[in-house]
Amino acid sequence: MNNQIEIINNSIPLVREIGLMNDKEGILKHPNRIMKDLNVFIYVVKGRLQINENGDIFHLEKGSYLFLRKNIHHWGDEFYQPGSEWYFIHFFTNDLPDQTTEYSTYGKTSLIHREEFNTKVTLPKIEKVRNHRYISSHLDKLFEMFQSSHPMRPMLTSMHTHQFFLELYLENIEKFAEKKPNRMVTRMIDYIDDTKYKVSSQAIADHLGMNYAYLSTLFKQYTGKSVTQYQNEKMIENAIHLFQNENVNVSEVSEHLGFSNPFYFSRVFKKVTGLSPSVYIQQLYRN
Template sequence: MNEVSLLSYSLPLIREIGHMWDDDGTSGHPDRHMETINVFVYVKKGNIQVIEGGTEYKITGGEYLFLRKNVPHWGTSLYSPGTEWYYIHFHDSLNDMSLEESPEFSHYQQSSLILEETYHSHLKLPKQGNILNPEYTELQLKKLNEDFMSPHPLRPLYLSLMTYQFFIDLYMNRLKEMKKTKQSRIVGKMIELFSSSASAKLTSKEISDELGMNYAYLSTLFRKETGKSITQFQDELLIEKAIKMLKKESVNISEVSHALGFSNPFYFSRVFKKVTGVSPTTYLSQTYRS
């Protein structure tokens, strides 16, 4: 499947936004190969047939489709009479190398820490889907189309920002469906378990016993779904708790280390730096304290 992705720190760069219709059903999707342009198509009413790289897609009213750059696409059937649609043509900064090097953005609940590595990931947009609220979506697309035609001096930047928000909304709608899978439910339970732990990391036996499942399976599933190991995830949650304690309470590093179950302050400091990139002392010198 030719899925479209965006780097987390890069906006979709708009080339064209438009609104089209075919009252008589005399046209079909154009035969083209757009080397650097991704395409988003939303059908307001009617039907559109597109073949991308040999795979046929049919889009009806209230549905959308992303077409990936550098993959030929065409249509063999005419639009149904009265078909109306919006489209967005956009560049991205992804190439095959950057896509391979960056992990997929993890949509699972994280700690409150926003780490730099979060932005070195890519967001995989849903290939095709139904719109849950067509009226709202069509208002958004109408506004984007109007803004595309406006003479605003910051038009390209504004359009890119608004389109990114629009795409993220589509992504969030798809997450509601993804969370219904068995694997997502298991990982969700694991994250709830780790988050509710008062202090110290849970052992492999404790995790296995609590969920009634083999730890090796849970470990493999967790890494596959979140992109992180169980140890890494629990470390981040503990460091989040450590930062809150150090910022709001009159405690030192040794006391925090002990309270969170670390074997000694030196090991705590090593984990702290691994998670945040800096030592506890440096982190606190760069932030506000109550």
């Protein structure tokens, strides 16, 4: 199975049409077509739909959704089940630059880096949702917004559709959270987060009872960061919290967080944030 939909995080899917269809008599098939510029999202409210995309056959029942990618031939071989009802969304997406990396939900701190928006999310091709009523309600609202006469209708509809797609993406990720590699990365993050100072590679290996080289490779694969980079971000996150909420200077924060000296702390701070601590403090709104 291929032809997945990828969306870059610095743009949103641009909606051309949202519709609600039904086939009371079971006399319809999925249209035979190639939509050159439009991706398609289909969600089944009730009944059963059969769709063939370039030779891959999909059977959709109540609570199931499917993404069809632009410029790929798709059609129906079978009539829909009588009484079927489904939503569809037709939307444009920007082509992705080469070597765009997948966004990782692991290893996040409160710091937001610009490069995070140059990543992509790959939407699940076909899935069945956990909460059919919630998804149907969300689509009802999107459909209502699309039909409205609001002057910002195109932008608002596209923004809310993007949010809806991200919710489907996150639900799909949660289904894989209990796999062993995912659990290992989560345990590493929890251990680092629960420790005030930097954790040594040996301490991490001992805590998880596994080879550190394997663990660090796994961490990089799932988070897109090295263990050192993540620990530096956590330390600087704590430093920023102190700068925002306490009347402290650079030396005091450096000592509080266990850095060897203020110069090393300042170097790490600038590497993480792009600013020196003194410049950051000048730009800060203090509580």
